[in-house]
Amino acid sequence: MQGDSKKNQPDLQTIEMEALISRYAVLLLDAYGVLVTEAGGLPGAAELIYELNRRQKPYYLLTNDASKQPVTASERFHGYGLPIETQRVITSGSLLAGYFKEKHLAGARCAVLGPEDCAKYVTDAGGMVVSPADGFDALVIGDESGYPFVETVDAVITEIFRKVDRREAVHLILPNPDLIYPKTGGGFGIASGSIAGMIEAALQLRYPDHSSLKFDRLGKPHPAIFKEALKRSGTMDMVMIGDQLETDICGAKAFGLDCALVSTGVTDLSSGDPAAQHLPPTYLLKSLKLT
Numbered sequence: 497m498q499g500d501s502k503k504n505q506p507d508l509q510t511i512e513m514e515a516l517i518s519r520y521a522v523l524l525l526d527a528y529g530v531l532v533t534e535a536g537g538l539p540g541a542a543e544l545i546y547e548l549n550r551r552q553k554p555y556y557l558l559t560n561d562a563s564k565q566p567v568t569a570s571e572r573f574h575g576y577g578l579p580i581e582t583q584r585v586i587t588s589g590s591l592l593a594g595y596f597k598e599k600h601l602a603g604a605r606c607a608v609l610g611p612e613d614c615a616k617y618v619t620d621a622g623g624m625v626v627s628p629a630d631g632f633d634a635l636v637i638g639d640e641s642g643y644p645f646v647e648t649v650d651a652v653i654t655e656i657f658r659k660v661d662r663r664e665a666v667h668l669i670l671p672n673p674d675l676i677y678p679k680t681g682g683g684f685g686i687a688s689g690s691i692a693g694m695i696e697a698a699l700q701l702r703y704p705d706h707s708s709l710k711f712d713r714l715g716k717p718h719p720a721i722f723k724e725a726l727k728r729s730g731t732m733d734m735v736m737i738g739d740q741l742e743t744d745i746c747g748a749k750a751f752g753l754d755c756a757l758v759s760t761g762v763t764d765l766s767s768g769d770p771a772a773q774h775l776p777p778t779y780l781l782k783s784l785k786l787t
């Protein structure tokens with residue numbers, strides 16, 4: 497952190513992993529950019545998970561990833577050398593069950609964008625998965641992968657336009673609001689939130705007076721995933737460890753939790769991210785390493 501960029505940064509308290517473990521009853525860990533990338537575990541992650549398991553320290557993974565069932569995610573973590581059990585994994589996809597119940601969507605015809613695990617989240621929530629071109633009551637964007645992109649998005653917007661023109665209701669649901677995700681080698685990929693943003697832009701262009709044509713967003717920074725963590729842990733004495741100001745940090749703060757930002761993922765404070773002025777995390781965590 498040098499030069500002009502430093503002027504834009506708030507003074508933030510740095511903290512060690514060991515201090516977080518002793519200061520809080522429960523750790524909430526984001527997955528991508530904190531523990532893993534798509535290529536495997538990040539430095540210190542395997543040692544941290546082994547040690548948390550050995551000490552029987554309560555922790556949960558809070559991930560906006562809706563492309564994998566918790567059991568699939570757990571298997572992948574094990575493959576990366578991170579022995580994280582299924583019941584510790586809280587995904588944004590698993591929030592669909594509560595959402596469908598609240599909105600009385602049992603039996604709704606649902607177009608689902610994403611791989612097979614996304615469709616399972618929807619059927620488990622009570623929805624009926626249909627092809628986008630066959631007409632639907634609800635659209636769930638679960639992931640950016642698993643379907644022919646342009647053809648599917650074209651079929652989806654065509655059907656939504658048709659429904660709006662007929663004055664029929666359509667539910668737009670986005671479990672994972674992330675816009676981007678970090679890839680190996682310093683690259684980035686677009687995430688499902690960017691696809692929702694694109695569809696919202698198309699709807700805004702065609703129906704400028706329909707301000708309600710927006711996606712309901714379920715994952716971080718929205719409270720549902722933190723409520724699920726609270727339900728499982730039974731305490732607000734939790735700290736969120738994340739790599740994104742706009743999701744992990746903003747969401748934890750709004751829910752009334754302390755939070756620590758790592759620099760191994762999306763948010764790069766050394767670039768003078770102006771969001772850090774408005775959303776300062778409680779701490780900066782330089783490393784997952786235990787002393």
Ligand SMILES: [Mg+2]
Pocket residue numbers: 526527528529530738739740761762
């Ligand atoms: Mg992340």
